[in-house]
Amino acid sequence: MKLPRFPVLLLAASALFSPAKADDSPPAGKGNIHLQTTTFTVTGTALPLSLLNEPVSGDEALFLRLAAMVADGGAELASDQHLTMPTVKEARAEAIKEIPYPSDWTPLPDPREIMPKEFETTNTGISVNAQLDFLPAAPPNARTAGIFGSLSIKSIRMDHLGQVPVSLPQSHEDGAFNHPRFPTESINAVFRTADSAHHLISVCRQAGETVPGNDVWSLTFAKATPQSPDGKTAAAASGSALRLQALTFRLPVADGREFLKLHAAGKDGELLAVLLKSHAEKKAELTHLAALLVEAARSPLSPDGASAPEETEPEGLKTQDPFAIPKPGPQAAVYQPFMMGNGSGGDRTASVECMEEFPFATEYTDELVPKSFENKNIGRSFLVSVVRPMNASGARIAVNLEHWPAPDMVSWPEMKEGQRGYRTWCASFSQTSLTATLTVRPGGVYCLGAITLPEYFKDQRADSPLMEISLLKVAGTGSHQNPALKGVPPEPELEAEVFSLNADDAARLETLRHFPAETEALLSETTGSGRTHSVAFCLVPGDARSKPEIVAMVETAVPLGAAWTKTGRLLATEIEFHNIGFSLKTVNGEPPTKGETFLGFQHADSTITQPTQAELKKAADGDRKLPRHQRVEMEPDRQRFMIESNLPFPAVPFQILSLAPARVPAGHPEEGRWHAAVVRGKNP
Amino acid sequence: MLLTAALLAQFLTDHATAAVPAHLATTLPGAAWRQANLAGPVAATGPVTSLIRRFFIPASAALLILAGGVWAVAESGWFSGGKPAFAAGSSSSLPSSGKPVAEDPALLFRCTAANLPAKFLAVRLLTYESGPASDAALLAEVRSLAKTGGTVEDFDISTPVGRTGNFKKTRDYEYSPDWSWDEEKGVAVPDSVETRFLGTALDITATEPEDGGLEITWRFQTQPAEPEFHAWPLSLEKSGGDPERSIQMADFHETGAEGRTGGMIENEPRLLLIQHLPSSTLPDAAPGPRTLLLFVTLNPS
Numbered sequence: 001m002k003l004p005r006f007p008v009l010l011l012a013a014s015a016l017f018s019p020a021k022a023d024d025s026p027p028a029g030k031g032n033i034h035l036q037t038t039t040f041t042v043t044g045t046a047l048p049l050s051l052l053n054e055p056v057s058g059d060e061a062l063f064l065r066l067a068a069m070v071a072d073g074g075a076e077l078a079s080d081q082h083l084t085m086p087t088v089k090e091a092r093a094e095a096i097k098e099i100p101y102p103s104d105w106t107p108l109p110d111p112r113e114i115m116p117k118e119f120e121t122t123n124t125g126i127s128v129n130a131q132l133d134f135l136p137a138a139p140p141n142a143r144t145a146g147i148f149g150s151l152s153i154k155s156i157r158m159d160h161l162g163q164v165p166v167s168l169p170q171s172h173e174d175g176a177f178n179h180p181r182f183p184t185e186s187i188n189a190v191f192r193t194a195d196s197a198h199h200l201i202s203v204c205r206q207a208g209e210t211v212p213g214n215d216v217w218s219l220t221f222a223k224a225t226p227q228s229p230d231g232k233t234a235a236a237a238s239g240s241a242l243r244l245q246a247l248t249f250r251l252p253v254a255d256g257r258e259f260l261k262l263h264a265a266g267k268d269g270e271l272l273a274v275l276l277k278s279h280a281e282k283k284a285e286l287t288h289l290a291a292l293l294v295e296a297a298r299s300p301l302s303p304d305g306a307s308a309p310e311e312t313e314p315e316g317l318k319t320q321d322p323f324a325i326p327k328p329g330p331q332a333a334v335y336q337p338f339m340m341g342n343g344s345g346g347d348r349t350a351s352v353e354c355m356e357e358f359p360f361a362t363e364y365t366d367e368l369v370p371k372s373f374e375n376k377n378i379g380r381s382f383l384v385s386v387v388r389p390m391n392a393s394g395a396r397i398a399v400n401l402e403h404w405p406a407p408d409m410v411s412w413p414e415m416k417e418g419q420r421g422y423r424t425w426c427a428s429f430s431q432t433s434l435t436a437t438l439t440v441r442p443g444g445v446y447c448l449g450a451i452t453l454p455e456y457f458k459d460q461r462a463d464s465p466l467m468e469i470s471l472l473k474v475a476g477t478g479s480h481q482n483p484a485l486k487g488v489p490p491e492p493e494l495e496a497e498v499f500s501l502n503a504d505d506a507a508r509l510e511t512l513r514h515f516p517a518e519t520e521a522l523l524s525e526t527t528g529s530g531r532t533h534s535v536a537f538c539l540v541p542g543d544a545r546s547k548p549e550i551v552a553m554v555e556t557a558v559p560l561g562a563a564w565t566k567t568g569r570l571l572a573t574e575i576e577f578h579n580i581g582f583s584l585k586t587v588n589g590e591p592p593t594k595g596e597t598f599l600g601f602q603h604a605d606s607t608i609t610q611p612t613q614a615e616l617k618k619a620a621d622g623d624r625k626l627p628r629h630q631r632v633e634m635e636p637d638r639q640r641f642m643i644e645s646n647l648p649f650p651a652v653p654f655q656i657l658s659l660a661p662a663r664v665p666a667g668h669p670e671e672g673r674w675h676a677a678v679v680r681g682k683n684p
Numbered sequence: 685m686l687l688t689a690a691l692l693a694q695f696l697t698d699h700a701t702a703a704v705p706a707h708l709a710t711t712l713p714g715a716a717w718r719q720a721n722l723a724g725p726v727a728a729t730g731p732v733t734s735l736i737r738r739f740f741i742p743a744s745a746a747l748l749i750l751a752g753g754v755w756a757v758a759e760s761g762w763f764s765g766g767k768p769a770f771a772a773g774s775s776s777s778l779p780s781s782g783k784p785v786a787e788d789p790a791l792l793f794r795c796t797a798a799n800l801p802a803k804f805l806a807v808r809l810l811t812y813e814s815g816p817a818s819d820a821a822l823l824a825e826v827r828s829l830a831k832t833g834g835t836v837e838d839f840d841i842s843t844p845v846g847r848t849g850n851f852k853k854t855r856d857y858e859y860s861p862d863w864s865w866d867e868e869k870g871v872a873v874p875d876s877v878e879t880r881f882l883g884t885a886l887d888i889t890a891t892e893p894e895d896g897g898l899e900i901t902w903r904f905q906t907q908p909a910e911p912e913f914h915a916w917p918l919s920l921e922k923s924g925g926d927p928e929r930s931i932q933m934a935d936f937h938e939t940g941a942e943g944r945t946g947g948m949i950e951n952e953p954r955l956l957l958i959q960h961l962p963s964s965t966l967p968d969a970a971p972g973p974r975t976l977l978l979f980v981t982l983n984p985s
Contacts, residue, residue, distance in 0.1 A: 032945060032946055032947060034813075034814045038810060063810075064811070067807055067810045067811065070806075070807055070810070071807045077802070077806055077807075077810075077960060077962070077973070078962055079960055079962060080806065080809065080810060080958065080959075080960035081941075081957075081958065081959055081960070082809070082812065082814065082955065082957065082958035083941065083943050083956075083957060084814065084943055084944070084945045084954070084955065084956055084957075085943045085944055085945075091941075091942060091943040091944070092940075092941060092942055092943075093940070093941035093942075093943075093957060093959055094938075094939065094940050094941065095908075095938075095939045095959050095960075095961050095962075095965045095976075096937075096938050096939070096940075096965060097935055097936070097937050097938075097964065097965045097966070098935060098936040098937075098938065099914070099935050100861060100914075100933045100934070100935070101916065101933070102916055102931075108865070108867065108918065109867065112919060112920055112921060112925070113918040113919055113920065113925070113929065114918060114920060115864070115865045115918055116863070116916060116931060117864065119861060119862055119863070119933070121861070124964065124965070125964065125965040126962070126965070157964050158964075159964065166920050168920060168921065171921060173922065174922075175919075175920035175921045175922060176920065176922050177920060178916075178917075225813070225814070369920065
């Protein structure tokens with residue numbers, strides 16, 4: 001990307017020769033901290049993706065570059081706050097616009113109108129909360145070793161209205177029911193700085209799942225300048241911050257499975273390169289990209305200026321609390337307020353969430369106009385917890401990535417495109433999420449997981465089914481960038497897959513199911529010959545102890561009945577929701593015993609046929625019940641199964657969880673086939 | 685004042701029998717009532733007019749002179765405690781957790797709030813380094829820039845150490861958070877009316893921390909723009925239907941911050957806050973984003 005040179009030089013010069021830098025007068029005050037938080041927005045993925053190759057130490061240059069882009073119109077300044085605060089006390093700044101809006105309605109005599117009867121107010125705008133303190137340096141040196149604390153930044157906009165289509169009598173076109181939308185970006189971070197420079201604490205696509213072609217990106221910086229009695233900081237404690245960049249690509253299953261061979265060969269860096277190339281060639285969609293600055297050191301500097309002793313990862317599940325320090329050091333009290341406070345999001349070290357509430361109708365008038373709504377959050381989130389602080393081999397972190405796309409809308413009676421008619425609508429929500437625990441170090445690239453998307457998933461293609469692959473790129477600074485660091489061994493990994501076999505091969509598999517090596521060989525052989533194919537697949541790094549989880553689900557709705565309203569409109573009733581999808585996760589609520597854990601593996605597939613208008617009319621004229629076979633052609637009990645197995649840990653062997661005929665409707669491509677669900681663990 | 689009263693008396697004498705012009709009456713509130721009375725007793729009765737000329741006009745002049753005197757006395761502050769349209773003032777009180785320090789001399793904090801178009805300073809402020817000299821220079825520049833657009837407002841808070849001083853320049857604003865629709869009249873009817881303040885408020889609590897110096901804890905709140913009304917139409921038609929058939933609700937704009945600043949030194953301006961106000965936090969019709977700045981100077985010379 002070409003930089004606007006003149007503004008960059010001007011800003012750089014102004015930064016270098018600003019009055020404070022040249023100022024030798026006494027410090028402003030004892031113990032003041034000047035905090036600045038700034039958010040820029042840019043359009044297009046070019047700049048966010050360029051950060052993959054940028055070190056954390058380049059943040060100040062990036063800030064100046066973005067400031068210059070604001071000057072020449074290439075970027076927008078979304079927020080900038082400067083606050084003065086002295087100690088651990090919380091400081092806040094906000095600029096808000098209170099927006100009242102109707103939240104519930106009642107019909108009017110004219111069916112083309114509706115009257116608000118309940119109102120709510122949302123505060124849009126920017127709010128910043130900070131809680132910072134000085135890190136002590138070696139006494140009697142009164143200088144500070146830096147600043148440490150928590151930051152919370154929330155931005156809410158109301159820049160567009162959501163519209164629910166409504167059929168209107170005596171009108172030549174459909175109407176619209178307007179809802180305010182409040183896209184919200186929320187950033188929480190444990191923040192540590194000792195260099196009085198701007199640090200990029202998060203990058204995310206702006207909230208706005210319902211905005212077509214939303215390609216606006218927010219880059220948020222924080223800077224805290226300490227003014228200790230001599231106005232300067234001690235030697236910078238560098239090297240503890242990591243920039244974690246999470247990326248999720250959506251691509252055809254055939255391509256994805258091929259690319260994952262690079263992961264199997266331990267070449268996640270090459271996997272990322274291949275996926276980025278596919279994205280550039282528009283063969284893969286980048287559905288999630290977010291970055292966070294993660295403070296990976298837990299202990300502050302010891303009085304002699306050296307890093308506190310490294311801590312070893314505690315045994316067992318206790319590691320889930322990253323800041324449950326087994327042996328509190330002398331400076332533990334400094335950290336306590338920030339770790340336990342709400343500002344850092346409980347035990348999270350950093351998080352960025354970009355959400356908006358999606359309202360969906362729950363009640364209709366007799367004219368089939370929605371009058372009551374419920375809301376569901378849609379958007380993206382990226383959460384990171386440090387499980388074990390940085391040591392010579394890296395930091396162990398838990399990552400959670402989630403994505404709820406804007407739902408598809410299902411309507412009854414179904415209409416052809418462009419056709420008008422009275423109907424009710426229901427949202428079909430999709431969701432992907434993963435939680436993985438792994439050891440990372442600067443410069444590394446790690447596969448976070450892969451999963452095939454179920455049928456009916458948002459934007460799923462019937463002709464070329466899709467899957468998602470997520471990766472993590474890690475950038476750092478200081479000594480931890482040193483290539484002499486110990487290598488990070490490959491992570492344990494869990495895989496689950498559903499195979500489709502013919503009856504003969506299924507019979508052979510049944511005879512071999514207690515012999516893992518032979519079973520795997522048989523599936524490999526039949527897959528190679530084309531007799532067996534994969535129906536669903538997922539993988540996630542981590543062992544059962546770290547509770548890995550990967551999910552791709554879609555919630556679909558079908559009516560069970562129909563009735564006439566008082567004004568003679570046909571209304572679908574008794575809406576039933578079905579979760580269709582694929583997941584692998586540890587079952588909660590079961591007390592694990594040593595060496596064993598419970599895994600939940602769920603694969604639910606179905607073939608849904610929504611009722612036609614004639615079927616709805618027939619039911620409305622009759623007993624108001626839709627006959628099941630006319631309504632939905634699905635076999636939820638036959639293809640959905642939940643298996644809770646006592647799987648040995650850490651090595652999860654290749655294991656067949658189920659083998660059963662695929663009981664699908666007549667004419668379905670899987671008719672007559674058998675489905676085998678398997679799970680396998682890789683434990684290097 | 686006397687001259688005005690005399691002129692008014694002469695005016696009333698000359699126009700005592702003149703009827704209110706019909707075209708004017710119809711544009712005033714209560715126009716129907718006035719129209720109904722235009723041809724009534726006042727305009728048509730001769731003896732009444734004569735009485736007015738003889739007694740009412742001199743009495744009116746005397747009343748006006750008296751009213752003028754009362755107004756002058758009120759203006760000089762004799763009748764305080766009324767409710768002005770925009771109340772301004774400062775006071776000090778004990779903070780909830782503070783200790784009374786009655787003997788301490790009052791400190792004077794001069795606070796300066798500036799609201800400028802963002803194009804003036806926003807980009808440069810991105811790399812602003814706060815410090816005693818730079819804060820003073822910035823304040824001077826802000827004052828200068830405000831002359832070409834924007835506002836700068838100074839207000840003083842006087843409070844001793846250990847007490848909370850506050851400044852308010854506010855006015856009450858009535859608004860309706862809940863509405864219903866009167867179908868017969870075809871208008872929106874407020875279900876309730878609430879009052880909130882518009883304007884600027886600042887609290888400062890001065891303390892002397894154990895490690896020396898003077899520290900202030902401050903809380904600032906202001907409305908950078910007037911409320912803006914947003915119409916929520918009743919119509920479900922995409923065109924929005926009849927614009928009269930909608931509910932107008934007020935959007936409020938507010939900026940607030942709180943923080944603490946230590947090491948206060950006399951006559952040295954300190955920057956407390958820079959707040960970029962993006963367009964999304966301002967009225968839709970606002971020409972562009974703004975920058976809000978807040979400074980404080982202890983005991984200015």
